[in-house]
Amino acid sequence: MSSPQIRPEPGPALLALYDHALPQVYGYLLARCGRRVLAEDLTSETFLAAAAACRRHPPPAMSTGWLVGIARHKLVDHWRAAEREERGLRSVGDPGRDDPSAEDPWDAHLDALLAHEVLDAQTGTHRAVLALRYLDGLPVPEVARTLGRTVRATESLLARARTAYRRTYTARSAEGGQR
DSSP: OOOOOOOOOHHHHHHHHHHHHHHHHHHHHHHHHOOHHHHHHHHHHHHHHHHHHTTSSSOOOOOHHHHHHHHHHHHHHHHHHHHHHHHHHOOSOOTTOOOTTSOOOOOOOOOHHHHHHHHHHSOHHHHHHHIIIIISOOOHHHHHHHHTOOHHHHHHHHHHHHHHHHHHHHHHHHHHHTO
16 A cells, blocks of 8 residues: 655745746736836736646746746736726727738847837837847747737737838837937
């Protein structure tokens, strides 16, 4: 007769990881959303989701990378919700849709502060796809999986997001040069 395996409680393991991972999770979120209060809220949501995940059997293998993955999903969820809200408030369609099949050879040197400002000005879906692809460095199939889209739809979304980003960046940098 074999004795049942006793598993350690996952709660203390998460608490032990908390002090080490908190600055990394918060830094990850702040770098992508650019707003302190939002990064704090999403960090809190991340650790609440991690605590809930610890109640599952078997509990997940906890690491800082696992927590950053949860944070990434929380950020994408936030951007999706923001996009739904913006879409609900808009009474007209998106007039800025361009041909997504056009080649994108834009290699201009970007001002980091302006780049973050422009990213924040994009729609929630555009922010999500650009951040996952270019800030997180995820391949398009992984971005598609994270956003719950097909690869083809994600490629099209990326093309539209790059076009919208470039248009906003170019306009804002021209405004800055006229001052």
